[in-house]
Amino acid sequence: MxxxxxxxxxxxxxxxxxxxxxxxxxxxxxCCDTSCDQSISDLLGESDNGNGLDTVPVILYCKDCKPFKGFGAPRHNGGIGDIVASFIFRVKKVDDDNCAVLELLLKDGETCGHDHLKDPTDQDTHNLEATGICLTVDLDCFCHVTCLPAISAFNN
Structure with a gap:
């Protein structure tokens, strides 16, 4: 060393x-106004009872310190819709092998491609919604997580 x-x-x-x-x-x-602890506390209603929040949005960073961008496509008329991208996710599940299912969060109605998203600051965080587009990741590939303030991703 x-x-x-x-x-x-x-x-x-x-x-x-x-x-x-x-x-x-x-x-x-x-204490921090914005942190994972604060977002979890807000989600659980420990700081504001009955707040209707259902999601702690997260940004993950790969071991090279770059933010992780996920891609996926919605179902569309029995086929595949346009590919979309997001730096912001809702954690759906984490298993014992450190695999997680993440859902892409996008601004309400956003369906544009991925070319404009170069880093997380390019993504609009107003009215984020659950997309139903999920991917599976190996959590051992990440070294950093940023939690955004808790939101309601299903009731926009």
């Missing part, structure tokens, strides 16, 4: 970040 001393976790960056969090927590309460 090239960090110069033995660290508790074997990862000098992780140990330094843990030390920073511990020091910050000694000074001020350490």
């Amino acid at each position: 090239g960090c110069g001393k033995k660290f508790d976790t074997g990862n000098c960056v992780a140990d330094i970040l843990k030390d920073i969090v511990e020091a910050q927590n000694d000074i001020v309460e350490n």
Whole structure:
């Protein structure tokens, strides 16, 4: 290891970040307005009873630190509709082998192609809806998850 001393976790960056969090927590309460914990709390109604929320939208990042973009196509008149893409997903299922089923979330009525989406900031997050378009991923391929504020993806 090239960090110069033995660290508790074997990862000098992780140990330094843990030390920073511990020091910050000694000074001020350490909570975030937007985080996975906050989104889950909002979804469960712990912060606002009866809120009607049903989804924690997530953005996943591959091990190369690039955001993951999923592709799929809806059923259309007994065939296949246009291929769509999204950086934002609803987690449908996670199994014991770290495989997950993700559903693409798109702006209400959005059916355009994927060329305009270069990164997550290109995607409109207003009125995200469940699309019914799902894909299966290996969660061991990801190193980062960003949770967006909880939404109602089925009742727009």
